[in-house]
Amino acid sequence: MDATRILEISDLWVSFPAYRSEPVRALKGVDLSIAPGEFIGLVGESGSGKTTLARAAMGLVPPPGVIERGSVLFDGRDLARLDDEARRSVLGRELAMVIANPRAELNPVLPVGRQISNVIYYHLGVRRAEADRRALDMLRAVRIPDAERRFGAFPHELSGGMAQRVVIAIALSCSPKLVISDDATSGLDVTVQTQVLDLLKRMVGENGASALFITRDIAITAHFCSRIAVLYSGEIVELAPTATFFERPAHPYSITLLAAFSHSAELRARWTRLPDAAADALPAGGCSFASRCVRRRERCLAEAPAPRPLAGGRFVRCHFPVDESVAAEGVT
Amino acid sequence: MSVLLEVQNLVKRFPLSGSRKTVQAVNGVDFSIARGETLALVGESGSGKTTIGRCVMGLIDPTAGGISFDGKPMGRGRDIRSRELRGRIQLVFQEPAESLDPRMRIGETLGEPLRYLGLPRAERERRVREVAGRLGLAERTLDQFPAELSAGQQQRVGIGRAVITRPELIVLDEPTSALDPTARAEIVDLLIRLQRELGTAYLFISHDLSTVRFLSHRVAVLYLGAIVEQAEAEALFARPLHPYSVGLLASVLLPDPKLKRVSAVTLEGEIPSPIDLPPGCSLAGRCPFVKAGHPANLRRFDCASGSRNRRAIQQAIAFSGEVDSGSP
Numbered sequence: 001m002d003a004t005r006i007l008e009i010s011d012l013w014v015s016f017p018a019y020r021s022e023p024v025r026a027l028k029g030v031d032l033s034i035a036p037g038e039f040i041g042l043v044g045e046s047g048s049g050k051t052t053l054a055r056a057a058m059g060l061v062p063p064p065g066v067i068e069r070g071s072v073l074f075d076g077r078d079l080a081r082l083d084d085e086a087r088r089s090v091l092g093r094e095l096a097m098v099i100a101n102p103r104a105e106l107n108p109v110l111p112v113g114r115q116i117s118n119v120i121y122y123h124l125g126v127r128r129a130e131a132d133r134r135a136l137d138m139l140r141a142v143r144i145p146d147a148e149r150r151f152g153a154f155p156h157e158l159s160g161g162m163a164q165r166v167v168i169a170i171a172l173s174c175s176p177k178l179v180i181s182d183d184a185t186s187g188l189d190v191t192v193q194t195q196v197l198d199l200l201k202r203m204v205g206e207n208g209a210s211a212l213f214i215t216r217d218i219a220i221t222a223h224f225c226s227r228i229a230v231l232y233s234g235e236i237v238e239l240a241p242t243a244t245f246f247e248r249p250a251h252p253y254s255i256t257l258l259a260a261f262s263h264s265a266e267l268r269a270r271w272t273r274l275p276d277a278a279a280d281a282l283p284a285g286g287c288s289f290a291s292r293c294v295r296r297r298e299r300c301l302a303e304a305p306a307p308r309p310l311a312g313g314r315f316v317r318c319h320f321p322v323d324e325s326v327a328a329e330g331v332t
Numbered sequence: 333m334s335v336l337l338e339v340q341n342l343v344k345r346f347p348l349s350g351s352r353k354t355v356q357a358v359n360g361v362d363f364s365i366a367r368g369e370t371l372a373l374v375g376e377s378g379s380g381k382t383t384i385g386r387c388v389m390g391l392i393d394p395t396a397g398g399i400s401f402d403g404k405p406m407g408r409g410r411d412i413r414s415r416e417l418r419g420r421i422q423l424v425f426q427e428p429a430e431s432l433d434p435r436m437r438i439g440e441t442l443g444e445p446l447r448y449l450g451l452p453r454a455e456r457e458r459r460v461r462e463v464a465g466r467l468g469l470a471e472r473t474l475d476q477f478p479a480e481l482s483a484g485q486q487q488r489v490g491i492g493r494a495v496i497t498r499p500e501l502i503v504l505d506e507p508t509s510a511l512d513p514t515a516r517a518e519i520v521d522l523l524i525r526l527q528r529e530l531g532t533a534y535l536f537i538s539h540d541l542s543t544v545r546f547l548s549h550r551v552a553v554l555y556l557g558a559i560v561e562q563a564e565a566e567a568l569f570a571r572p573l574h575p576y577s578v579g580l581l582a583s584v585l586l587p588d589p590k591l592k593r594v595s596a597v598t599l600e601g602e603i604p605s606p607i608d609l610p611p612g613c614s615l616a617g618r619c620p621f622v623k624a625g626h627p628a629n630l631r632r633f634d635c636a637s638g639s640r641n642r643r644a645i646q647q648a649i650a651f652s653g654e655v656d657s658g659s660p
Contacts (some may be wrong), residue, residue, distance in 0.1 A: 045512035046433040145601070160377075161523055161602050165592070189376040189539060191599045216512055219585035242589050260517035261587040263546055265524070 017205030041221030044231035096171035143150035161192035240314035375554035419497030428486035439474035484515025
């Protein structure tokens with residue numbers, strides 16, 4: 001175990017059994033590590049395995065999913081191997097998660113202040129009055145106006161943005177070492193989204209904790225993360241420091257993704273291959289992005305690319321990574 | 333360009349059960365859309381965007397004010413279901429999967445609106461193939477079911493079902509917000525191409541400002557059921573005048589780590605309840621310029637036109653220049 005890693009995922013394979021066919025492989029050999037105090041962005045589209053990765057990091061691969069191979073170590077421990085009791089003492093205390101739909105996470109029949117205070121009460125073993133006092137402090141810290149009154153409010157009495165602040169307060173109430181945000185702001189208005197992200201970044205940063213920002217929105221990672229991992233079809237296809245990623249993306253999918261945020265339809269047209277009949281007939285065993293790749297060649301169909309290290313601590317999973325001259329056209 | 337849709341002083345209130353208060357969803361909105369033009373309505377949740385869209389289609393009657401489509405007033409039986417307007421105004425929904433019948437093949441879904449227009453089968457089939465071609469849908473897709481398609485493909489079908497009647501106006505209610513970024517970009521490009529080819533006007537309802545910027549000719553910024561600023565898209569994004577527009581643009585995260593946000597003008601807090609509108613300027617509680625020491629008792633929504641707020645506007649221009657400088 002490397003002591004400089006708060007989360008160490010190595011060669012992780014997760015699959016879900018399927019009726020009368022091959023199991024569905026949600027994660028295919030994922031390597032990802034997070035250092036203390038580091039903010040990492042994980043971007044990918046729906047179905048790419050983002051949420052499975054987050055669940056695996058907590059040792060909670062949802063049944064009937066199974067870890068086929070590889071390991072996940074949180075602060076040196078494999079949470080999947082702990083018994084429920086031991087895992088509960090870690091989750092919420094050292095490792096916390098914020099999900100997309102705050103109302104689904106909150107208990108609808110319990111005042112929100114009590115929901116925060118419960119976490120503190122059970123995890124930190126303080127007296128109830130002390131837990132309530134700290135819960136109120138947390139409500140103020142996440143800038144809920146009129147915190148004393150809102151302490152007794154029920155989730156349905158709060159707006160979506162307020163409810164998400166409460167969830168963040170719960171997540172941060174025991175000063176966790178790692179916070180996983182699984183698309184935590186996707187349902188919020190742009191104004192509120194930015195406020196919530198600023199809040200999350202400031203509070204996690206003040207604790208010296210790390211964060212994994214899982215999102216579909218690449219713009220979020222640009223402003224809140226130091227490294228970016230791109231997940232496509234269960235594989236991390238590119239991992240790079242944020243500035244490098246936006247200046248010189250190396251994987252064709254990364255460019256397709258950046259082009260989607262660009263204002264140049266021409267650029268997009270050049271980097272987009274619509275799914276066609278030929279793509280359905282591609283042989284198995286090739287690169288998982290081949291069906292949508294504008295640069296695919298013979299070799300991409302025959303052989304899946306292995307992660308290829310590039311300078312500056314990045315890697316790309318592509319036989320023909322994009323060279324700088326192409327990316328320098330200014331994707332953003 | 334002739335005016336296709338004219339909305340004048342539109343007011344819509346919804347009654348609250350057990351109370352004499354009302355939800356003041358739309359409070360006096362004016363705008364018009366010319367043939368072949370795109371007007372975007374932008375604003376946060378609760379700003380009244382969808383209510384306006386539904387009034388425009390005639391699905392709900394306004395409390396006051398008038399909407400006229402092609403010179404004749406909407407409402408009271410004249411809606412998208414009426415014989416006279418059928419097929420001339422169409423709608424594209426937010427959730428593509430939920431807006432398609434899961435048991436209908438794509439070809440049937442596309443052709444369904446034409447059945448209600450009474451077109452013969454041969455003509456329907458010809459038009460379905462023509463639209464499939466325009467949408468970039470493969471021939472075999474017409475025999476598939478919605479569940480077999482990706483969300484982006486499903487939304488293509490939703491758009492195809494709208495354009496197949498050759499409408500003059502399409503109301504697009506957040507057509508891209510449920511999609512992944514790559515699918516979103518494809519849909520936006522498709523909408524632009526279709527407009528160029530068919531000359532359809534769009535009322536584009538969205539909270540996604542980067543999409544709005546790309547797709548719209550003009551933009552109306554809504555706040556609590558009133559338009560606080562209406563401008564050409566280029567002008568609005570380059571030089572927003574109203575403090576709310578400035579704040580809204582400043583909260584957009586741009587996909588480039590080098591473009592820093594201007595946190596001094598971002599909006600604090602959230603949109604207030606439309607049941608008890610605050611007195612005075614309804615933005616005052618969140619206004620970045622009020623925060624910076626401007627009087628809170630401004631008259632409502634006079635910021636973009638009133639001279640008393642000149643300093644704030646100048647500041648806004650300065651800030652927006654900063655926000656905008658690195659954008660594509």
